[in-house]
Amino acid sequence: MPELSKAEETFLIAIYRLKDNAFGVSICDKIFELTGKRYTYGTLYKILDQIVRRGYVTKKEGEPTKERGGRRKIFYNLASDGINALQDTYTVHSSLWQGLNGEILDGDRS
């Protein structure tokens, strides 16, 4: 299984946290809330397309609403591949950081 990129990881986590309410605007806001980074919507969909293509998430159309100019939302949900990928990433992540958390954060650069 290939490694997740940082952006993919961020997106998957955001979608996971949003549970059943993960769609464009909410994902964008969530990522901003979590990381302080504001994606433009163009880039947002590029990455969403990418993770859909890799099978980490599934998407489902919602009902059209008035506040969206009569357009449908598209909801994203984590697929089992996505969960697995996040687990792998975490494993790699934690083994990388094993025992180093204190040292690096304390700022010992000698």
Added chain:
Amino acid sequence: MGKMPTPPKIAKWILGLLVRSGNRQYLLGDLEQVYLSVLKERGKLHAYLWYWYQAVIPIPDFIMTQLYWSFAMFKNYFKVAIRAIRKNKLSSIINILGLSAGISCCILLFLWVQDEISFDRFHTNSDRLYRVIAESSKGFTFTATPGLLGPTIEKDFAEIELATRLKPSGRILLNAEGQSYYENSVVFADQSLFKMFTFQFLKGNPENILSDPGAVVITESKSKQYFGDDDPLGKVIQINDDQIFRVAGVLEDIKNSTLQFDFILPFLYYEKIDQRIGDWGRYDFETYVLLNEKTDPVLFESRIAEYIGKFKEGTTTQLRLQPMTKIHLHGLDGMGRIIYVYLFSVIAFIVLLIACINFVNLTTAKAGKKAKEIGLRKVIGAKRSELIKQLMGETVLLTLFAFLISIVSLLAILPPFNALVEKELELAMNGKALLGFLSIALFAGIASGIYPAFFLSAYQPVNIMKKTSDTGTNQGSLLRKPLMLFQYMISAVLIIVTLVVYDQLNFIQQRALGFDKDAIVYIPLNKSTFKQYFTIKEELAQQPDILGITATEALPTYMANWTSIYNWDEKVIEGKVKTNTCSVDRNFLKVFGIELIEGTDIADDHSGESRVFIVNEEFVRQTKLDSPINKRVNLWGRYNSKIVGVVKDFHFRPLTQKIEPLILHYNPGTSHDKPTSFSYICIKLNMSNVQNTMASIENTIKNFAPEYPFEYSFLDQRIENMYKAEKRTGTIFSYFSILAIIISCMGLFGLVSFTAEQRTKEIAVRKVLGASISKIMVLITKEFFLIIVVANIIAWPIAYYALNLWLQNFAYRVALQYDAFIISGVLTAMISVVATSCQILKASQSNPVDALRAE
């Protein structure tokens, strides 16, 4: 709540363009949702700006992506194209050379046509300038109009802004700075000339310059010739030994203009010396008018049609208007140079077309090789439109390459071409010309690329990958054979036409003119020598290398003194006979070697006669005189003279015209005191020592007329010059057609070598089984041979028709014989055999083992 506020439309539209269709709906939905929330929280302006920001931000990224990919693909296409060129060297060379030859021809022609069209367009008012021409009731048109027409018509019609008359002086003697010159391009003009026409003045003020009857305007080159580097203004030019003019202006040399002159004299002066200028029955002046801007020329033409009738009762001659800009190309009767413009355009186009056909044929023949690339591209995901773009791109690249070659080669070709057409064309790189050249190149690229592109891109990848053999070749030949047929047909037509044109031109040059043109020098008589002709003749006769001397009113190349005779003995037909007349001196027949078939020469004594006549056979035929000798003919109502001799018909006019009746008349009373109207002394020379002879002739004549320049020409040169235009057309035509034939041969060569290469294995197997080389040759040539035969058969009627049309221009023409047609057939066949045989020999002589081993 009222209507939902919506985001700005333009920004929305931009976003729609940028986002791939799949997510467009959701993205726009998201943005609209956020837009609304921003609107609620921070106001309309903020929301508006935010939305625009969302739309603008992705643009640079989008453009970069597009550029990156198109560049990447272009790099790939370019590389593949270069590889293809290098891999198929022979066909690439044929294609590039053929296309560059075709493009060169078209550019040459483009330049030539541009030059032809530019005639008379440099005048600021060129679209309002008209020449007034006269049309007789019989439908003859002529440029000559009555002398008072210009000023009166200008006064009578408000539609005319200005009018001017032109009166060419003919050959005239000028004196300046103690030197004398004969000039032909001297013209008298009204003062409005320079207001109507835009000729560039280098010196002097064009305003009212011709209102001074003692002024003359000259061109720059004449100013150089007459006065060197001195300032010519105010210098004196003497005309006809008596009248003095002062140079008041210098013009830039006149180029690309129907009006050609070196000296312009005031009409005010001419009016004083010509007493018959007010004669409305005398058509001797050219009239040009400048119409008002609002005048409709067609309507106006109908108003002036009957104008001359107002001044001369019973005139049937009508006036017409001819646009200045049409004079050069269309001539007086629509048969001007436009025919050459069409002719050369067609040929240049044909050359380009043949090159394009070569390209199409060679590319589709090689389609099998290209097919795999196409298939692979399709499998990877190329769309058909992209493939077409790629294939067209390759072709255009090739054409641009050919275009560069042709530009370089044109730089070399232009000087000799200019010498041939007597023009000063140059490869001007201004915007308009460059656009023209590039569109020629692009046209060539698209014309040759479009069929192969659609043909190749239609391949189904599965079929290509499945079959191991070359799929393309068989499908391509569907169009290939008709194209080859067409190519060969054109080549055959061109061969036939070239042969016959050459035949005809030779025929004209070598046709027995009926007189001897060799070793005859003619010297125009001037006022002095004219008076002393008989003394000069006696003196010249002393010289040993002079074989004969005579004088004549007109040279036998162009006698055109028409008259009608009404009365002759034994008149058997009603009406009149139109005849040419020419006054000649004794010895005329001897010097020109004209054969007398009846009666005597005029050298004999004819006492008591005021005139004696020698007529030609055509005269006898038309007058139906039974025994013409000693019959009397009334000429001009003055001479009722006797026919003493009949000569064999000779061509006293260009060979484009039929021989007409002719009277050579001689006044036996002419002597030292009473010379008749001779214009030329004609001398038959012994050519063994021409330079000395000419020097001594010059000496003799100079003794009699020291104040005149000595002028002379040889008759055979003059005759050669008469057919120069036809000869030039023939030469240009043959160059173009040879080029076309070479290009189509190259195409055939490429095709055959490809076929031979493809059938290497077949040839090897046949050889193993015992086929001889000649049998293999026949096998492969057969296919091309049939095409050539059919092409020739189609070509014959086309060539026959075209040549018949052209030959109508000549009164005496070669018979269209079958030999040219046979030759074209044999020649095309021979060329193709030569082209094929070396390739096939190579294939068939190789050891079969080498060809079959690879399997």
